[in-house]
Amino acid sequence: xxxxxxxxxxxxxxxxxxxxxxxxxxxxxxxxxxxxxxxxxxxxxxxxxxxxxxxxxxxxxxxxxxxxxxxxxxxxxxxxxxxxxxxxxxxxxxxxxxxxxxxxxxxxxxxxxxxxxxxxxxxxxxxxxxxxxxxxxxxxxxxxxxxxxxxxxxxxxxxxxxxxxxxxxxxxxxxxxxxxxxxxxxxxxxxxxxxxxxxxxxxxxxxxxxxxxxxxxxxxxxxxxxxxxxxxxxxxxxxxxxxxxxxxxxxxxxxxxxxxxxxxxxxxxxxxxxxxxxxxxxxxxxxxxxxxxxxxxxxxxxxxxxxxxxxxxxxxxxxxxxxxxxxxxxxxxxxxxxxxxxxxxxxxxxxxxxxxxxxxxxxxxxxxxxxxxxxxxxxxxxxxxxxxxxxxxxxxxxxxxxxxxxxxxxxxxxxxxxxxxxxxxxxxxxxxxxxxxxxxxxxxxxxxxxxxxxxxxxxxxxxxxxxxxxxxxxxxxxxxxxxxxxxxxxxxxxxxxxxxxxxxxxxxxxxxxxxxxxxxxxxxxxxxxxxxxxxxxxxxxxxxxxxxxxxxxxxxxxxx
Numbered sequence: 001x002x003x004x005x006x007x008x009x010x011x012x013x014x015x016x017x018x019x020x021x022x023x024x025x026x027x028x029x030x031x032x033x034x035x036x037x038x039x040x041x042x043x044x045x046x047x048x049x050x051x052x053x054x055x056x057x058x059x060x061x062x063x064x065x066x067x068x069x070x071x072x073x074x075x076x077x078x079x080x081x082x083x084x085x086x087x088x089x090x091x092x093x094x095x096x097x098x099x100x101x102x103x104x105x106x107x108x109x110x111x112x113x114x115x116x117x118x119x120x121x122x123x124x125x126x127x128x129x130x131x132x133x134x135x136x137x138x139x140x141x142x143x144x145x146x147x148x149x150x151x152x153x154x155x156x157x158x159x160x161x162x163x164x165x166x167x168x169x170x171x172x173x174x175x176x177x178x179x180x181x182x183x184x185x186x187x188x189x190x191x192x193x194x195x196x197x198x199x200x201x202x203x204x205x206x207x208x209x210x211x212x213x214x215x216x217x218x219x220x221x222x223x224x225x226x227x228x229x230x231x232x233x234x235x236x237x238x239x240x241x242x243x244x245x246x247x248x249x250x251x252x253x254x255x256x257x258x259x260x261x262x263x264x265x266x267x268x269x270x271x272x273x274x275x276x277x278x279x280x281x282x283x284x285x286x287x288x289x290x291x292x293x294x295x296x297x298x299x300x301x302x303x304x305x306x307x308x309x310x311x312x313x314x315x316x317x318x319x320x321x322x323x324x325x326x327x328x329x330x331x332x333x334x335x336x337x338x339x340x341x342x343x344x345x346x347x348x349x350x351x352x353x354x355x356x357x358x359x360x361x362x363x364x365x366x367x368x369x370x371x372x373x374x375x376x377x378x379x380x381x382x383x384x385x386x387x388x389x390x391x392x393x394x395x396x397x398x399x400x401x402x403x404x405x406x407x408x409x410x411x412x413x414x415x416x417x418x419x420x421x422x423x424x425x426x427x428x429x430x431x432x433x434x435x436x437x438x439x440x441x442x443x444x445x446x447x448x449x450x451x452x453x454x455x456x457x458x459x460x461x462x463x464x465x466x467x468x469x470x471x472x473x474x475x476x477x478x479x480x481x482x483x484x485x486x487x488x489x490x491x492x493x494x495x496x497x498x499x500x501x502x503x504x505x506x507x508x509x510x511x512x513x514x515x516x517x518x519x520x521x522x523x524x525x526x527x528x529x530x531x532x533x534x535x536x537x538x539x540x541x542x543x544x545x546x547x548x549x550x551x552x553x554x555x556x557x558x559x560x
Contacts, residue, residue: 006033010040016053019044020062031073031081034066035089038088046091057092072102072247074107077126079117083124090131105132109139111188112146119150123162135169140417144170147179152187160188160315161199164206167536171210177434185215192221197229202238204244213248223250228256228321235274242281250504251285264295272307275299276314286509288428288502289325292318299324301335309347312339313355320358321429333364340369349381350393356403357396361510363517369411370404379420408523425463430512432457432467433497436531440468440495443543448478454493455481462522464515470551491551492524497531506532527551 005192006026013019022537023029023037028306041063045052056062069076072083077085087102094101108125111117117125122143127138131431155163163184167177188203195203204222205214226241233241245251263270264276273295283288300307300315308317316336319325326332334361347355358375372378372395383389401416435455444454458469470480474488500512507515527550537543548555 032076035084042088042091074103079121119159126166145183150428197232201240205240227254234328237269239277242277260291263292267295267299272311279318286503288322299330313351317358320361320510323513374414389428394422403472436497446544452480453478466492467495
């Protein structure tokens with residue numbers, strides 16, 4: 001039978017009986033056809049648990065006849081027939097120590113030594129050796145050395161992907177092939193437009209594993225190319241792409257827009273791990289995408305009972321970090337409370353703390369679960385697991401404690417002991433924009449005439465640092481910043497640069513929102529100075545006029 005017709009018929013057969021009956025009807029088969037038959041048997045008969053029907057395969061006379069041909073005629077096989085058969089037999093769990101496998105491996109390694117294998121052959125042999133012997137296999141280095149001799153510009157996209165996969169393992173083992181990688185990266189850039197969703201994802205994953213941070217042009221091209229593939233990526237492939245975006249610090253507006261189209265349509269069929277990675281991407285990039293977040297909330301309400309604890313945290317934490325409550329917030333947090341009641345003890349300590357802390361950022365108070373958080377036993381568990389009780393963790397604990405003190409006066413459970421409290425919160429997303437602060441200080445100096453009337457970066461007894469503090473007496477006159485007596489009002493100016501907001505948004509991040517909320521509850525008059533209100537002010541006088549209206553709205557304007 002013609003090979004093309006043979007393979008077309010073979011691919012249509014779905015049971016072991018059909019395949020063996022078909023093979024019996026063939027009087028003559030080439031080694032390529034025979035290895036293809038073994039591959040089809042492995043596709044039909046092997047699942048995640050191994051070989052479904054070992055006796056039905058291994059004892060069948062047709063199967064044994066095929067194996068006999070490969071065992072005793074290995075030197076006469078084509079490269080494709082030899083290596084395809086080897087891969088199929090490995091998948092069928094044939095004993096690596098058997099004479100059949102030894103014969104095929106020996107023949108493959110002999111041809112490797114003679115330089116008779118193509119790039120595709122070399123990769124196939126490498127995959128087989130990885131499966132049999134693992135990454136420490138000495139022959140892998142010989143294979144990569146042979147690959148380096150080949151003309152990269154003639155490789156197909158599939159061959160390029162296979163070599164990247166091979167290098168993922170060999171470089172991990174401490175062998176360096178950066179020269180080869182640099183040449184591959186350059187050629188791959190010319191192939192990007194031809195790459196399928198699968199190959200795009202696989203190459204991005206390889207670039208991450210191989211730490212190719214200098215391949216900026218290739219990474220950028222792959223990230224842009226991935227936009228059109230979003231509806232067609234599998235869950236694992238999309239996770240690889242998102243991890244690459246995060247690793248290389250890349251952000252693509254069109255990619256986010258494609259996710260905004262895809263996720264709401266697919267939320268009930270996407271794997272929870274994939275959704276968690278989408279949320280991690282949005283959270284780390286500070287992208288508040290309401291279409292994505294609203295869909296994720298609906299997915300959580302519907303399916304949270306089947307999520308792992310890490311997935312639960314992955315779904316919920318970004319809502320707090322980015323300070324967003326979806327339209328379904330009541331149902332969302334009611335569902336979260338139900339899940340926590342049934343599975344509280346299943347959470348890892350740091351994951352649980354991160355989850356509950358994110359809730360208070362958006363005024364969702366987990367008072368029923370705080371006795372556990374503040375208990376000595378739980379604090380010991382936090383200390384025992386990395387990162388232990390570092391400053392980030394103690395800041396979260398202290399902010400939880402301050403939240404229940406200020407916002408939940410009815411809470412009567414255990415308190416956080418002073419030894420676990422920080423003196424000042426660590427707020428990683430809300431660092432002060434020094435250039436913006438300088439502009440505001442210049443405007444204040446013009447307005448108040450003397451530098452003594454305001455203080456910057458003021459530590460408070462309440463763990464927060466105030467960007468700028470102005471003190472007033474009972475009649476509303478400004479007092480020197482160093483004066484402590486007769487202070488009737490304290491004004492806290494929050495100089496909010498772009499880093500305190502979600503990307504391309506006027507939505508404050510959660511940690512800055514809770515800070516301003518708490519400062520108000522502690523008696524400060526909070527005045528927000530957001531970057532988008534002052535970036536167009538062109539001179540110091542306009543800045544001073546703006547500050548006057550914001551800080552002293554009831555007093556006459558500047559007269560000079």
